[in-house]
Amino acid sequence: MKESRLDEPTTYSESDINPGHDWNKPLRAPGSQNVDFEERVNFQRLHRYRLGRTRMALRNSELGSLLTFDNNNIRYMTSTAIGEWSRDKMARFALLPGDGDVHLWDFGSAAAHHRIYAPWLKPSCCHAGMVGLRGTVAPESGLMRRAAEEIRDILVANGVADQPVGIDMVEPPMLFELQKLGLDVRDGQQVMLDAREIKNTDEIMLLNTAASMVDGVYHMIHDKLRPGVRESEIVAAANKMLYEMGSDDVEAINAVAGERCSPHPHNFTDRLIRPGDQAFFDIIQAYMGYRTCYYRTFNVGRATPAQQSAYKKAREWMDEALALVRPGVGTDQIARVFPKAEEFGFNSEMEAFALQFCHGLGVALHERPIVSRLVSLDNPQEIKEGMVFALETYCPATDGRSAARIEEEVVVTATGCEVITLFPAEELPISNPY
Secondary structure, eight states: OOOOOTTSSSSOOGGGGOOOOOTTSOOOOOOSSOOSSSOOOOHHHHHHHHHHHHHHHHHTSSOSEEEEOOHHHHHHHHOOOOOGGGTTTTOOEEEEETTSOOEEEESTTHHHHHHHHOTTSOGGGEEEOOOOTTTTSOGGGSHHHHHHHHHHHHHHHTTOTTSOEEESOOOHHHHHHHHHTTOOEEEOHHHHHHHHTSOOHHHHHHHHHHHHHHHHHHHHHHHHOOTTOBHHHHHHHHHHHHHHHTOSEEEEEEEEEGGGGSSOOSSOOOOBOOTTOEEEEEEEEEETTEEOOEEEEEEESOOOHHHHHHHHHHHHHHHHHHTTOSTTOBHHHHHTTSOOGGGGTOSSTTTTTTTSEEEEOSSSSSEEEEEOTTTTTTSOOBOOTTOEEEEEEEEEOTTSSOEEEEEEEEEEOSSSEEEOOOSOOSSOOEESOO
8 A cells, every 4th residue: 555645645635724614623732652442633734734834834935945944843844853952053954945845854763763653754765864963063063054955955946956955044154055056945834824823623722632641730739839849849740740651851940939929030949948938840851742831820828919919910911812812803802912121120022022922832942923012013923713822911010029920822723712721810820828
């Protein structure tokens, strides 16, 4: 029997780019194991959808091809991953030459592995490649020149060498080698973001499953948060639990307590938790490549009126924003319900960026849409059915040290949105009350 591959045929059909949403059915988070008695994530359908979306976005652009060095785009386009260690090495790259076959250059023996275990890629398109590991091997070695020539030859063979090549990110010497060969290099990241902004039913199921994992971690944190525990201990316990549940990347966990809450430092330390602390956490992790960004705030033992008031205000801003989310709404409309930077203690919208904020989620932490007073009022984007994004609010307390931080992830449905971050956040949770 002939194997079905991503690139057979090289054109995409309507079914390849149909997201398959049925909003009459509940959003599912079915677990990390596959079963034979109900349909869960259909990875072959997911592979076809992601490549189909990429081809559609390419055809709708001024580009003739896409060359990707960003691990997120490589995974989206080729459905391959070799580990988070490769994320910042610029060691892997993939090429989509118009309607031609996807080509992947991977790290050493990973290419041979793909020929065996990734049957959706043509074996002849799985290459070993390395362009210098961010300059560790100097450009004078010729690795970049060799790679550029291989890319040029594939573009020529597919009849698109005279059209612009879109690149998402690149080392300057690699860019120079492509330009020396006469290739017109342009921004390809926007095209990839066009492709990735609408999630299909499988992507939503993976994102919902990822969120369900964090639901469980927050229950653990709620139980564990008591005086004498360090921020770093919470981070360690969360990492362990997430990897045991099947996470493939815990990108970061913010753990911020007490006087460190205001202003928000976006990190964690070894600070000891103390009675009466307000503490908030952000869990950024991925399941099958699909990410969470999920804040919750707790108080330890008790809460003061100032802490309760800060939480109530952060929740009000959240609920006002959630009430607006539906297809056709502009991101400027959502941004306007967020307070101005000066209203909660900051000098500018740039300084307050990402505190009152929305951002898309998918194979990357930040996808479309981005909603912020910094960028959305003058450059609004349309909210679309099938988007998945996170909404974040932050309110410092009047005591000068505490602050509340809430984040909800939502799926945009045909008529509104559905929240998929389910650990209770309507009222301020008190851990181990006195």
